Amino acid sequence: MRIARSTAQDPLSLVWSPSYRISVGAGRRLLILVASLSQIFETNFWGMEHSTCVAYGSTFPAWCREHDEIDAHAGENARFDYILVHESAHEWWGNGVSAKSWGHFWIHEGFATYAEAVYLEEKEDAEAAQAHLEGMKASIGPTSRLFRGENVDSGAAYGRDIYFKGAWVLHTLRYSVDDDDLWWKSLRDFNLAFRYKNADTEDFRAILEKNTGKSWKTFFDEWFYGEGVPSIDGTVTTRPRSLLVQVKVKGSGKTDFHVPIDLTWREGATPKKKRILLGPGANQVEIPVQAKPHDVAVGGLDRVLGEHSIRLQ
Numbered sequence: 001m002r003i004a005r006s007t008a009q010d011p012l013s014l015v016w017s018p019s020y021r022i023s024v025g026a027g028r029r030l031l032i033l034v035a036s037l038s039q040i041f042e043t044n045f046w047g048m049e050h051s052t053c054v055a056y057g058s059t060f061p062a063w064c065r066e067h068d069e070i071d072a073h074a075g076e077n078a079r080f081d082y083i084l085v086h087e088s089a090h091e092w093w094g095n096g097v098s099a100k101s102w103g104h105f106w107i108h109e110g111f112a113t114y115a116e117a118v119y120l121e122e123k124e125d126a127e128a129a130q131a132h133l134e135g136m137k138a139s140i141g142p143t144s145r146l147f148r149g150e151n152v153d154s155g156a157a158y159g160r161d162i163y164f165k166g167a168w169v170l171h172t173l174r175y176s177v178d179d180d181d182l183w184w185k186s187l188r189d190f191n192l193a194f195r196y197k198n199a200d201t202e203d204f205r206a207i208l209e210k211n212t213g214k215s216w217k218t219f220f221d222e223w224f225y226g227e228g229v230p231s232i233d234g235t236v237t238t239r240p241r242s243l244l245v246q247v248k249v250k251g252s253g254k255t256d257f258h259v260p261i262d263l264t265w266r267e268g269a270t271p272k273k274k275r276i277l278l279g280p281g282a283n284q285v286e287i288p289v290q291a292k293p294h295d296v297a298v299g300g301l302d303r304v305l306g307e308h309s310i311r312l313q
């Protein structure tokens with residue numbers, strides 16, 4: 001390894017610190033990396049988390065731009081030098097909190113990959129974060145599974161699912177929680193409770209349940225222990241005195257899924273919203289209204305992993 005060619009002016013110098021902490025941050029949602037420059041080493045591999053020293057093997061996109069050099073990883077670096085964010089995120093997830101067993105390896109890689117989207121959400125906006133996550137979808141197969149099994153070794157645990165499905169399951173879970181304050185509190189509590197210790201997915205679930213006051217067993221049974229992703233297909237029909245939801249939920253693998261969707265509409269000038277929990281198979285739900293609904297919309301589906309289509313009629 002050799003010392004990176006970064007300088008005090010290089011963006012790298014603002015990225016990483018051993019004196020990290022978790023802060024509430026602007027909008028109460030950012031994991032802040034405290035900017036006091038320490039070691040980042042350039043290596044000949046892509047990137048690697050090491051406690052107190054991130055190994056960096058990417059192409060220094062800012063330096064390439066500055067010096068008019070071709071960035072060999074221009075595609076991957078299109079939005080940001082993501083490997084820096086990913087490896088630094090391991091200070092919380094992987095180095096800070098480590099998995100109790102390889103079966104729960106997504107606590108390292110899924111959480112760190114989701115941190116890339118969180119970084120974009122804070123630096124740009126929710127659309128940029130969503131676009132980054134959309135780019136991962138093609139890598140999530142119909143029998144993808146986060147839980148890697150009991151008594152597996154690192155070779156069996158390692159794979160694309162723990163990264164990309166892991167990030168997406170956190171995205172879907174956040175939407176399902178439907179309360180960002182509780183969501184960020186749960187991530188912080190999980191990290192603080194298990195910092196420099198080992199944890200598994202059940203530990204995370206317990207903290208989420210304590211903070212939200214409800215069970216998340218079904219969610220983790222389906223999205224963590226289960227396989228595949230759901231697809232939701234159907235219609236919402238506007239009637240004079242009701243909204244009729246007729247949709248099917250189908251899993252791509254062995255697992256059946258429960259998925260919430262958010263309906264919004266107006267009755268006169270009054271905005272209305274209702275969250276409906278869809279179950280596996282055919283769903284038919286009729287929502288009574290006081291006046292003929294207009295401006296009907298279905299929200300949230302873009303935050304649920306899978307390909308979905310609900311048509312308004």
Ligand SMILES: [Zn+2]
Nearest residue numbers: 086108109112
């Ligand atoms: Zn990683």
